[in-house]
Amino acid sequence: MNEQTNFEIIWVEGEISPSMTANFLERISKSGNTGGIDIFVGQIRADLKGDKKVKAIQYTSHPEMANKILEEITQNAISTHQLSHVYICHSLGDVFVGGASMLVIAAAAHRAEAFACCREIVEKIKSEAPIWGQEILDNNEREWKVNS
Numbered sequence: 807m808n809e810q811t812n813f814e815i816i817w818v819e820g821e822i823s824p825s826m827t828a829n830f831l832e833r834i835s836k837s838g839n840t841g842g843i844d845i846f847v848g849q850i851r852a853d854l855k856g857d858k859k860v861k862a863i864q865y866t867s868h869p870e871m872a873n874k875i876l877e878e879i880t881q882n883a884i885s886t887h888q889l890s891h892v893y894i895c896h897s898l899g900d901v902f903v904g905g906a907s908m909l910v911i912a913a914a915a916h917r918a919e920a921f922a923c924c925r926e927i928v929e930k931i932k933s934e935a936p937i938w939g940q941e942i943l944d945n946n947e948r949e950w951k952v953n954s
Contacts, residue, residue: 811884812837816895817869821905822847830893834913840890842917844924848908850901858943862902862950863904867937869898879930887923889914894927897935907939 812833827845834840853860869876880892891913899909908931912924929935933952939951 810839811889812891813877813884814893815873815880816893817867818895819895820923821901822895822897824906826895827909827911830875830891830909830911834911837890839915840913841915842920843891843911843913844901844917844920845904846908846910846924846928847865848928849906850903852903853941855941855943855949858917858945858947860903860941861944862900862942863907863939864942864948865897865937865939866883866908866954867896867898867935872896872936875935876931879927882930883912883923883926886915887912887914887919887926889919889923892923894928896931896935900942902952934953 834843839852876894887942889912891911893911896899896905910924910928912920912927914920914923941951
């Protein structure tokens with residue numbers, strides 16, 4: 807991995823707070839080597855499943871296995887993009903509608919690198935990482951989430 811890239815994976819019980827995002831941004835801004843930052847925040851929607859609404863998603867994972875895959879995803883992104891910082895944060899447990907469950911921040915000297923990297927990492931997390939979500943409906947029934 808590029809020694810100049812600051813990289814962290816963080817697991818949070820419940821929703822990701824806005825203050826976490828602010829703390830990452832503050833750390834990046836103090837580094838002095840970043841010109842562009844792209845931020846993806848995934849949050850829970852009140853989707854309709856038939857006549858029932860999603861009220862929350864309960865996330866589970868195997869963090870040790872997921873960390874290896876997230877590190878591999880990030881190393882691949884770092885090898886193709888000139889990044890200064892990458893932060894990945896994902897929720898475990900219940901996250902209710904409106905709450906943030908995934909945060910990816912990619913920072914680089916230039917915006918194009920930050921945009922490209924952030925999207926690449928988000929798409930690969932959704933398709934490759936062992937993170938599962940069970941939707942909790944308003945009648946408390948549960949359905950496993952299928953990523954589209």
